[in-house]
Amino acid sequence: MVDIQHLIIRFKDKDQSAFEELYTMYGESIHGVVFNIVKDSAIADELMQDVFIKAWHKSGTYSSKKGRFFTWILNIARNAAIDKVRSKSYKQEKQNLDADFFVDIIKSNENLNSRTDAIGIKKFVSRLGEKCKEVIELLYFKGFTQKEASQTMQTPIGTIKTRNRNCIKQLRDMVL
Amino acid sequence: MDINAYIESGILELYVAGKLSEKENQEVYELMQKHPQILQEVLEIEAAVVKLTASVSPHAIDFDSFRDKIDDTKVVDLQPKKPNWISYTGWAASILLAGGLLWTLGKKNTLEEQLQIVETQKQYLEIQIEDARENLANTKNLLESIRDKNIIAVPLGGQGEFASSYAKVYWNKADNTIYLDAEGLPNAPEGKVWQVWSLTLNPLTPTSLGTIDNFNTDDNKIFPIANANESQAFGITLEPEGGSDSPTMEQLYTLGVVPTTP
Incomplete structure (x- = not known):
C-alpha cells in the first residue's frame, strides 16, 4: 500500500491533476458520508462538490502532521452535511427522515453491484453485528467523539476504542 | 515501546x-x-x-462534472484582473498625484526662496530710494543755498605747481556761512589735511576757518563752513593733521579773491 505524500505535496501546490487523483480516491467515500447524513441524492451531490471545492481552495491550510488527508476532507464533509441538516431550508423540505444506517443504505444500494468489492462489502454488512454497525456509524459517518459514542451506546469509553478496532478489523479482512 | x-x-x-x-x-x-x-x-x-x-x-460523480467549477473558480480568480486595471490605474494616479504634490512642494519652496530674495532686493531698493531722496533733498538744499541772491560766488584758482587744482566758495553773508565746493582738490595724503583760510588783503591776514577732516570720505565734496569774517579772499592749504596756526604758503593749492560788491 503506497502512501499519498507526493500527491498531497502537488495538491498543496494547486496541481489540478493531483487533485483529480485525490478525488478519484476519496470522492465516492465523501459522497457516501454526506449522503448518509442528508439522505438526499441531489443535496449530497451538491454538498460533495462544495466540500471538494472548499478543500481545493483551503489546500494551503492542510498539513499531514495534523492528520490524514482523508480524515481532513472527511471532517469538512461531515461538518458541511451536518450544517445542511440543521439548516431551516433542509428541515422544511425533509419532514420525515428515514432513520437508515449506512448498513441499510448499502444493502439497498443497487449501484454497488457494479463494483469489484461489492461482494466483500455486502458480505461484511450482512455479517456485521449490531454493535459494530452502531460504532462505525457514529465514529466514521456521524463524527461522534469517543465520549459521545460511549454515551449514545451506553458503553464504557474504553470499550468503544477496542470494539471499534475489532469491527474495522473484520472490515479489513473482507474488503482488502 | x-x-x-x-x-x-x-x-x-x-x-x-x-x-x-x-x-x-x-x-x-x-x-x-x-x-x-x-x-x-x-x-x-x-x-x-x-x-x-x-x-x-x-x-x-464524475470529476469532469465539477472540473468546470474548479476551472470556474479559476476564471473567477482571473476575473479580478479586470478590476486590477482599476486598481493599477488607481495606484498610477496616486503615484502621479504624489509626484505632482512633491513637484508642487518643490516649486513652492523655490518660489518662496525667490520671494525672499525679491523681498530683500525690495528692501535694499527702498533703502537706496530713501538715500536718493535724502541726497536729492540735500542737493536741493544745497542748490537753494547756492542760488540764494545773497550768495557771493568766489572761484579759487590753482596756485603755482598746483595749477590744476580749483575750488569754489559760495558765501552767504546773511547767515555767515560759506559752502566750499572742493571737487577740484585731490584727496589729502596720509597725515595731511586740507585747511581753509579767510584772508584780508591789506595787510594780508589769514584767519583759519578750520580743517576739512572728512574730505576724503565725503561724496559731493561740498562743505558748509561757518564764516563770520569780513573776508576779502579765501585760500586752501594742505597742512599736517590737526591743522596749522598760519598757512604754509608752499602748500597753498587754491586762492580766490572776493569780488568787490558793486
Missing part, C-alpha cells in the same frame, strides 16, 4: 476517524514516520474505511 500493543489499543482507528486530540495526532504522525508497521496499519484502516464509506454512495 510496544508497537503491537499500541496498534491493538485501537488508537489508529480513531486517528483515521479524526477523533484524536491535536497532540495525539502529532504523536501518531511521528510514530508513523519511525515505525513502518504503524504507517502500514494506518493505511489499511484508511483503505477499509474509504471502501466502506464509498459503498454508501448511491452513484458516482
